Amino acid sequence: MMNKATSHQLYSLIDELTLFSHMALGRIETNTFNGIPFVTWPDGSPCIPANLYILSLLERAGRGGNRGLVYPRF
Amino acid sequence: MKKVDARVERNTLALNTLMEFLHQVHNSPDSFKDHIELIQALKSQVATAGLEISFQVGEAAKMTSPMSLNTLKRYAERNIPTGFDGFNRLRVSALEAVEAAKRRAERSNKRTKVGLTLRAEELEYKLSALQKTNMVLLQALNRALDDIKSVRDASSTGVRALRATEAIKALSAITSLNAPPFNRLTNSDEKVINLDEYR
Numbered sequence: 001m002m003n004k005a006t007s008h009q010l011y012s013l014i015d016e017l018t019l020f021s022h023m024a025l026g027r028i029e030t031n032t033f034n035g036i037p038f039v040t041w042p043d044g045s046p047c048i049p050a051n052l053y054i055l056s057l058l059e060r061a062g063r064g065g066n067r068g069l070v071y072p073r074f
Numbered sequence: 075m076k077k078v079d080a081r082v083e084r085n086t087l088a089l090n091t092l093m094e095f096l097h098q099v100h101n102s103p104d105s106f107k108d109h110i111e112l113i114q115a116l117k118s119q120v121a122t123a124g125l126e127i128s129f130q131v132g133e134a135a136k137m138t139s140p141m142s143l144n145t146l147k148r149y150a151e152r153n154i155p156t157g158f159d160g161f162n163r164l165r166v167s168a169l170e171a172v173e174a175a176k177r178r179a180e181r182s183n184k185r186t187k188v189g190l191t192l193r194a195e196e197l198e199y200k201l202s203a204l205q206k207t208n209m210v211l212l213q214a215l216n217r218a219l220d221d222i223k224s225v226r227d228a229s230s231t232g233v234r235a236l237r238a239t240e241a242i243k244a245l246s247a248i249t250s251l252n253a254p255p256f257n258r259l260t261n262s263d264e265k266v267i268n269l270d271e272y273r
Binding site for chain 1: 155156157159160202205206208209210212213214216217240243244247248251
């Protein structure tokens with residue numbers, strides 16, 4: 001469920017986020033992450049540049065699982 | 075050309091019908107929420123594979139045919155790009171949709187404190203589902219940008235065609251990770267999805 005201390009906190013943590021990793025022999029391979037921050041604007045709409053940055057951390061080569069990402073605190 | 079075995083054909087058809095049925099359950103859970111045996115069956119892979127149930131598609135009535143879980147696994151791996159995993163995600167999301175519809179009918183409302191708490195939980199669950207979808211689509215968008223560049227920079231027509239095919243495969247694979255209705259790129263043979271059920 002939602003991980004937000006107050007309603008104006010600008011991120012919430014997503015659990016069980018399944019993301020595409022690569023295709024192998026015509027099959028899809030995925031990674032599942034827990035506690036990934038989802039960053040929003042004060043009006044609640046998603047902050048795309050920040051989330052793209054977080055995705056780039058998750059996709060970094062050699063960093064499977066959550067290891068590449070120290071949960072940022074804003 | 076190899077002749078397709080009648081048994082293979084029958085099982086492929088059974089898989090497709092079952093998938094179609096699960097999609098229907100997911101898309102209009104309200105019409106299935108009182109079907110207790112169905113909800114019980116969706117909770118297990120074996121029971122879902124063994125489902126024998128008739129349903130309406132537009133005018134036509136269709137019937138799913140039961141099969142063993144092993145058969146289901148084998149045909150799912152062979153016939154759907156996301157394999158048995160994808161089938162299982164579809165089963166779980168159909169089950170969740172029916173259970174949510176049931177809960178909604180029973181309890182959540184805007185008049186009592188308990189009802190409001192349930193409503194808040196429901197909405198938070200939906201919000202987190204949409205946030206996941208947003209992340210997946212963002213990844214797809216980012217990937218599409220990279221793919222367009224790599225297709226542009228291809229050295230020959232052959233390489234370009236190969237890269238384009240790979241890109242299309244990867245993008246539809248990424249999209250298939252989403253919960254319906256965000257899991258398919260084209261719905262050319264279907265009517266436009268009724269968004270009211272997702273509001």
